[in-house]
Amino acid sequence: MKKQGPYFFEEGFIKMRIGLAYDLRTDWEFQENDPLDVNAEFDKPKTIEEMTEALEAGGHEVKRIGNVDKLLARIPDLGVDIVFNICEGRGGRTRESQVPVILDMYNIPYVGSDGLTLGLTLDKGVAKKCFVADNIPTPKSFVAVNSDNLETADKIGFPLIVKTCHEGTSKGISAASRVEDYQALKRQVDLVTQVYQQPALIEEFIKGTEFTVAVLGNEEPVAMPVVQVSMDGNVNLGDSFYYFEMVSSDRLQYVCPAKASEDLARQMQALAVRVYRSVGCRDLGRVDFRVDDQGNPYVLEINPLPSLSHEDVFNIFPQEFGLTYADAINYVLQLAAHRCGMVERPASNPFLKTDSSKMRDAQYEMRYTRQ
Ligand SMILES: Nc1ncnc2c1ncn2[C@@H]1O[C@H](COP(=O)(O)OP(=O)(O)O)[C@@H](O)[C@H]1O
């Protein structure tokens, strides 16, 4: 077979049959009281096409499994060597754990974190307890199951942001989620607890800038180049933040390399690896940060199931190494295959560059002086 990228390495290459487990937005049947963003975290059919293409380019065979119901119907005879799981699952804070737990029951190898890590990170309140225990800076916060006792807000101080405790993709977050007084706080907590039927996470609002850092690896996880969030062409977000209506709009752009000092970028990369280890993440993950006006980074959350769409970060950081989305996807697969004992030697990491800081500076200049 023709060598197509760094992920295809002669020595140690094995062709794998890969089962893709995913939830499609188009599979969701809207019920009467569903909020508009109810299926926000599910994938677009295009993402499944992109992943299939990438894995096939890596020399593998792809079998599409689909969601947890389809997995259950086919188990135990899946006829695959390994499952690439990006399933969001259905219902409650253990939903992302459903596929990994079933695969563990049948001893089927899979890409990504196990059910415990996916459950504990989906509940942001629980994940933040790990961060605090491990001395990882995260905005001050408290969790409310209803709007009866919100006095802790005084200890933190307004403005605050009210989020759903166990959702992603800015689900449940709107322009009204940043609150400046008790009346607005109560309104948002009622919305989260009643419409989204889960506790609300109330957090100190961090005015400033926003970044996200992918991490790849197992024994020695490696942080990828820092990617910055820009809104309406501006990286100085101040009081702006990323809410659901922006997810599919062109108001949000990613900037890589980030417009951040070398020191801040390094701090975030080191923190991203600590967060990854703190929650027992495997193979891949992505850590979201806000940085305040004094330059202090705060970890918002870790996503062990980051979006693998071409529009997202896994299509951006590879470019900093002269690599592609397919290289990233196939390298993640190799990490999982080695962790599961399917390949003897790990693939050498194509996402490691000893002179990455120099390269960053050069590109930084290039991209920002030309505007
Ligand atoms: N404490 C905070 N201060 C400022 N903005 C925040 C804060 N928490 C969240 N946000 C904004 O809301 C977005 C979504 O929050 P996040 O905690 O990453 O949840 P998710 O991405 O799972 O929906 C962030 O990308 C950021 O723009």
Ligand SMILES: [Mg+2]
């Ligand atoms: Mg996030």
